[in-house]
Amino acid sequence: MRRDLASNIADVPAIAPAVQSAAADGAAIDTKGFSSLAFLVNTGAIVGSGDFGVKLQESDSSGSGFTDVAADQVDTTAPATLTATSSYKLGYRGNKRFVRLALAKTGGTSIALGAIAVLGHPDHAPVA
Template sequence: MRDIANNIGVVQAVAPAVLSATNTSAAIDLLGFGSAAVVINTGAIVSAGDFSAKIQESDTTTSGDFADVAAADLVGTLPVLMEASSVYKQSYIGNKRYIRTVLTKNGGTSIAAGAVIVMGNAHERPVT
């Protein structure tokens, strides 16, 4: 078997928590990596919590510079409505330096969720 852990970077975008409002992660720097994917993990939903997810990109860390990633720069899809106790993934193939996740509350009360960014094709290995 080949080792994967020393060949990827993993950054927490959203700490696992019960979210009762829209959550926008901090900017995640992709410098030094040639690929990235977002992995979202959900738990319980309270009172029909209606949440959706998307990825945004930017060349800077300034919040106002971020824009939704074009469909052509994504592989796979995130659901229109996240379900309880599920895992979702989507690859980012764009060329911006920074990405972030946005978990949007559309209705209901809350959802337990977390998100990580998995970065691959590291320019330098092993990744620590």
């Protein structure tokens, strides 16, 4: 097995980088074949006192049944209100097959934001 990190993780777009002006659900990330998952969120400019936050949701199915992940199943550096030009990580410790990042809007106009899911501890390595 290779010892470099890049060969032992998979990266999947979770929320495409864009100016976000409303609440949005990210892509459903399939954890099959991996034992760990983290999301990396990157923010840019905030316009009009944008008040946005992120949370994780989980489901046994990719298309429906998503519920908020319990707080004790998430390790996060993200504050309740995201700040401009920052990066955050959200680690998932649950056991559902599908997990997504949800962007919440409490007020304001918009935030530039993108996110990627990083899947680790693969069943088979190296990861292509």
